[in-house]
Amino acid sequence: MNNQSNTTAFKSYPIHFKPILKERIWGGNKLQSLGKELSKDNIGESWEISMIDTDINIVTNGIYKEKSLAELIDLYPNEILGTKVYQKYGKQFPLLFKFLDAKTDLSIQLHPNDELAKKRHNSFGKTEMWYVMQADDNARIILGFKKDSSPEEYLDHLKNKTLPSVLQEYYVKKGDVFFIETGTIHAIGGGILLAEIQQTSDITYRVYDWDRVDDNGNERELHVDLALDAIDYNKKDPKIEYVKQENQSVKLVDCPYFTTNIISLASTYQISKNSDCFLVYICTEGNAQLIVDSTSFEIKQGETILIPAQLTTFTLSGNATLLEVFINKL
Known part of the structure; x- marks a missing residue:
């Protein structure tokens, strides 16, 4: 067992x-x-x-x-x-x-x-x-x-x-x-x-x-x-150089090895992706919840969280600055 x-x-x-x-x-x-x-x-x-x-x-x-x-x-x-x-x-x-x-x-x-x-x-x-x-x-x-x-x-x-x-x-x-x-x-x-x-x-x-x-x-x-x-x-x-936009994803780096966006979360933000690649979120400020179905997972300043590739839809909620990382060029 x-x-x-x-x-x-x-x-x-x-x-x-x-x-x-x-x-x-x-x-x-x-x-x-x-x-x-x-x-x-x-x-x-x-x-x-x-x-x-x-x-x-x-x-x-x-x-x-x-x-x-x-x-x-x-x-x-x-x-x-x-x-x-x-x-x-x-x-x-x-x-x-x-x-x-x-x-x-x-x-x-x-x-x-x-x-x-x-x-x-x-x-x-x-x-x-x-x-x-x-x-x-x-x-x-x-x-x-x-x-x-x-x-x-x-x-x-x-x-x-x-x-x-x-x-x-x-x-x-x-x-x-x-x-x-x-x-x-x-x-x-x-x-x-x-x-x-x-x-x-x-x-x-x-x-x-x-x-x-x-x-x-x-x-x-x-x-x-x-x-x-x-x-x-x-x-x-x-x-x-970049300009933050509230509740939007702004691209910082897009290279063959990784893509990094910054999300200035002020309320909620819906994520929908394919299963080609994992996602990683790094919380640099504030704290947020990742809501999957009806279950909430917290990510606080100084924490890093892995979203498995198979998890394709969820919601971000809270007040936080998040770096969103994945591999785009596959």
Whole structure:
């Protein structure tokens, strides 16, 4: 009888997961403001939905409570992922959802594209986007070169420890959105809390770490050689401009790996979709209810919820800002 759920029909409902918290040299304690229970003061990341290596989230609600995301997808790939996602990616969840708290600057880094990541690491590349949830005064991010550069110029600045001088800085505020293509050199500055949506990949090439050392006096590993042919030396324009519209979905990013909309919920909003792909909602402000038939599921600020592909109609209700994520280009 214990295996009954393995053979029974899948029950579709909005699924919550237990976050996976990560200590980081640059982390702080702002994730507490999102309801995360922190045991230390250097928690830099909360992995909300992940299937990377052993970092696989566990369900916290409903009949699948205590099952892992991997177990669920193994049992019900079409129902969870969607028919087209399953065809393209197999039993892999193709996106990773995080909240990041940068108390101090992250290293200057970049991520390889799909081709390089597959060849070197048997991994996806890492295209990502950021949604700024809170920023201290004068907090900034680094994204790309101020003008088109070259490997020679880059190496010269790296050697002289002047790399930041040729990189583009953006001062940020709540609601700012940035799209980071693979190869774009970048760093999140201290004082920023953000939501990150990315391909399922944990491949990062770190090229400059502000000469920091850990508690044992050791510098973190740099990946200068690996990064050299992975960097995109062209100037980028990564900031996404948009205008919120009440009770409407506004597109932020539409790329081959994911599409992200923002919904400014002030009352109710009806959702009707096909079963090609799952949906994920990230609540960045306020709280909302997802009403399926007559059952209500809550999503509060700092929570992320997975809508299985098989669940095609429901209602959003409440006062909240939601990021809505799915894969459009399948």
